[in-house]
Amino acid sequence: MDAGVLPNFSKLAKQGTFHPLATSNPPQSPVAWSSFATGMPPGEHGIYDFLRRDADTYSPDFSISKTIPPENILNIFGLSIPLDEGQIINRRQGVPFWSDVESEGGRSTVIRVPVTYPPDPIHRMMAGMGVPDLLGTQGTYTLYTTRPLAAAGTSSSRVVRMRPNRSGRIETSLEGPTDPLNEEHQALSTPLILEPAASGGAKIQLGDETIELAVGEWSPWIRVEFDVLGPISVSGIVRLNLVAAYPRPQLYVSPINIDPEAPVVPISSPADYAADLAGRIGLFHTIGMPEETWSLNENHISDKTWLEMLKTNLDEREAMFFDAMEKNDSEVLVGVFVQTDRVSHMFYRGIDPEHPLYPETDELARGAIEWIYTEADRILGKVMAEMDPNDRLIVLSDHGFAPFRWSVNLNRWLVDNGYLVLNAGKTQSDIAFSNVDWSKSTAYALGLNGLYINRKGREAQGIVEEPEANVIKARLMKELPRWAFSPPQATQAATLTTEGESEDEAGGEAEQKIAPPVGQSVIRQVFDGDVIYAGNANGDAPDLVVGYEPSFRASWQTTLGAVPKDLIEPNAKKWSGDHCITPEAVPGILFTSFKPEQPISQIAQVAAYARNHWKQSQAETP
Amino acid sequence: MMMMIKTMSKSLGSRPVRKLTFLAIMLVVLAGLSACGEKTDNSPADSRLIIVGFDGMEMDGCWCAAQLQQIG
Numbered sequence: 053m054d055a056g057v058l059p060n061f062s063k064l065a066k067q068g069t070f071h072p073l074a075t076s077n078p079p080q081s082p083v084a085w086s087s088f089a090t091g092m093p094p095g096e097h098g099i100y101d102f103l104r105r106d107a108d109t110y111s112p113d114f115s116i117s118k119t120i121p122p123e124n125i126l127n128i129f130g131l132s133i134p135l136d137e138g139q140i141i142n143r144r145q146g147v148p149f150w151s152d153v154e155s156e157g158g159r160s161t162v163i164r165v166p167v168t169y170p171p172d173p174i175h176r177m178m179a180g181m182g183v184p185d186l187l188g189t190q191g192t193y194t195l196y197t198t199r200p201l202a203a204a205g206t207s208s209s210r211v212v213r214m215r216p217n218r219s220g221r222i223e224t225s226l227e228g229p230t231d232p233l234n235e236e237h238q239a240l241s242t243p244l245i246l247e248p249a250a251s252g253g254a255k256i257q258l259g260d261e262t263i264e265l266a267v268g269e270w271s272p273w274i275r276v277e278f279d280v281l282g283p284i285s286v287s288g289i290v291r292l293n294l295v296a297a298y299p300r301p302q303l304y305v306s307p308i309n310i311d312p313e314a315p316v317v318p319i320s321s322p323a324d325y326a327a328d329l330a331g332r333i334g335l336f337h338t339i340g341m342p343e344e345t346w347s348l349n350e351n352h353i354s355d356k357t358w359l360e361m362l363k364t365n366l367d368e369r370e371a372m373f374f375d376a377m378e379k380n381d382s383e384v385l386v387g388v389f390v391q392t393d394r395v396s397h398m399f400y401r402g403i404d405p406e407h408p409l410y411p412e413t414d415e416l417a418r419g420a421i422e423w424i425y426t427e428a429d430r431i432l433g434k435v436m437a438e439m440d441p442n443d444r445l446i447v448l449s450d451h452g453f454a455p456f457r458w459s460v461n462l463n464r465w466l467v468d469n470g471y472l473v474l475n476a477g478k479t480q481s482d483i484a485f486s487n488v489d490w491s492k493s494t495a496y497a498l499g500l501n502g503l504y505i506n507r508k509g510r511e512a513q514g515i516v517e518e519p520e521a522n523v524i525k526a527r528l529m530k531e532l533p534r535w536a537f538s539p540p541q542a543t544q545a546a547t548l549t550t551e552g553e554s555e556d557e558a559g560g561e562a563e564q565k566i567a568p569p570v571g572q573s574v575i576r577q578v579f580d581g582d583v584i585y586a587g588n589a590n591g592d593a594p595d596l597v598v599g600y601e602p603s604f605r606a607s608w609q610t611t612l613g614a615v616p617k618d619l620i621e622p623n624a625k626k627w628s629g630d631h632c633i634t635p636e637a638v639p640g641i642l643f644t645s646f647k648p649e650q651p652i653s654q655i656a657q658v659a660a661y662a663r664n665h666w667k668q669s670q671a672e673t674p
Numbered sequence: 675m676m677m678m679i680k681t682m683s684k685s686l687g688s689r690p691v692r693k694l695t696f697l698a699i700m701l702v703v704l705a706g707l708s709a710c711g712e713k714t715d716n717s718p719a720d721s722r723l724i725i726v727g728f729d730g731m732e733m734d735g736c737w738c739a740a741q742l743q744q745i746g
């Protein structure tokens with residue numbers, strides 16, 4: 053603060069309080085923000101991870117919301133006509149404090165808080181994490197390329213190969229949602245045409261709009277209409293970036309966001325609030341996690357391009373929040389800025405000299421986290437300037453951050469130690485446990501921190517009876533924290549180089565940077581789900597929760613139920629910081645503009661404070 | 675409200691057409707009043723609890739550790 057880097061946080065701390073805020077277990081955003089909203093522990097609000105597992109199929113499933121399709125569908129003349137409405141359900145249980153305040157006569161405005169989809173029926177809400185894109189996913193971008201390029205191998209991206217004619221003209225299409233009326237559910241699409249532009253960029257026609265882009269330039273929002281039948285169409289909005297120029301152009305198309313001016317599903321409360329807001333601040337990202345990170349992880353776009361996209365997100369969020377602040381018609385106003393989290397995930401490599409990618413980082417990457425913190429400080433300064441003397445301010449985060457240098461293949465460990473058994477002749481398994489012999493398996497890992505017992509009567513092919521389940525849990529709770537980076541694993545990991553390099557190409561410095569921490573503990577603690585999730589609101593709770601040591605985290609393959617070859621691998625992805633580890637290592641922070649009458653030391657205590665504050669202010673009103 | 679209805683009733687007279695006009699006007703007025711009742715209360719808040727979240731902001735391990743710890 054003496055350096056004046058975060059003057060507004062400093063000012064707020066001097067005015068009121070500042071201290072760490074204990075996060076949820078596991079310390080994941082949907083879990084922690086659900087506790088923030090309801091005041092409940094995960095065992096009561098029922099959100100335990102980004103992912104839940106389907107006990108019938110052992111497949112990963114999105115834990116935040118659920119879409120139930122219409123029950124009655126009339127199939128006639130090649131059309132598939134729904135006769136009733138489907139349903140979208142927020143899996144979070146419990147009542148958020150903003151709804152309680154409204155029940156007692158107050159008004160609440162809630163802007164983009166995670167796990168608020170579908171939106172609560174309150175005075176004003178823009179739904180946050182959980183809102184899908186027009187494909188129904190949590191964000192699928194499309195990369196059009198003229199070069200051979202492997203698909204990213206996840207559901208987050210689509211790679212489309214383009215073939216120009218002699219003049220360079222490319223005719224392709226952007227695929228949208230599946231046709232809701234078509235029996236075969238074919239994808240709806242809209243034409244996409246590229247041509248070389250005299251300026252050196254590309255002339256791009258998408259739907260009814262034609263624009264010209266220079267290399268690296270972001271387009272404004274482009275509305276795309278997917279025609280269903282007659283006058284019925286589905287509207288989305290996208291942004292484009294010309295990643296590479298002619299003669300071998302590459303074009304990035306953002307996830308197709310639900311059009312806030314014509315939303316196909318409810319994304320705000322009241323329903324027309326999204327359109328009203330767009331009328332005042334312009335079109336904006338509506339998807340729940342708009343800072344699409346996978347394209348950067350896959351090196352499909354550059355650091356600079358990604359940060360420009362993130363800045364747009366930040367500007368939109370800021371405009372939404374201050375629009376609500378200026379309205380000044382709610383006794384409770386809540387807004388969450390997630391950009392601090394996304395930049396920390398993607399640019400920790402710039403501040404962690406021990407990360408495998410640190411040697412490759414430039415000035416932009418090394419300064420990105422400092423930049424987003426100063427942006428947060430700037431926004432805080434604006435909030436403080438616009439507050440009235442009677443207002444109270446709480447600033448908090450849901451968790452902290454730690455380096456992510458090593459990817460842990462927990463299912464590999466379970467195989468090597470006899471808990472998970474692969475089919476005869478198989479040594480590895482693809483996602484969703486494709487090669488697992490469930491008739492011999494007792495435990496499996498899925499999600500970022502979850503570990504499950506293959507229980508008889510619960511899992512579709514469960515074999516473990518109740519008394520034995522507790523024995524297996526006890527064994528895992530004892531064995532996993534003893535797992536240390538042993539020399540054979542270390543040797544194996546040390547031979548690995550960062551992606552795209554051969555061993556010879558990796559410089560001495562880089563090799564030194566990824567030197568494995570021999571003997572270091574991988575997992576600090578394993579928590580018993582029966583103890584920390586008493587209640588298990590919806591039956592989704594994992595049996596065990598794995599608290600990794602800082603610098604280790606579940607590999608992406610583990611989260612989806614795969615069993616790769618190695619136990620631990622260097623993390624060569626740009627997603628280089630994380631927090632899905634042991635909770636005490638990544639606390640959040642809390643600032644208040646006042647001295648709270650009751651302690652707020654855990655994120656779940658904020659809700660109680662907000663409820664009591666409203667009751668007290670009501671009682672004091674003459 | 676009743677006073678307003680009586681006043682309007684007198685001024686419109688008693689002929690059937692006028693009665694119908696009166697009823698039509700009243701329906702519009704009542705619909706307007708009803709709509710007003712459904713309108714959101716946008717009056718200024720006397721005081722607000724403002725909560726701003728910065729997802730993932732930390733005090734340990736990051737470049738800002740020193741900055742934030744100094745405040746603490």
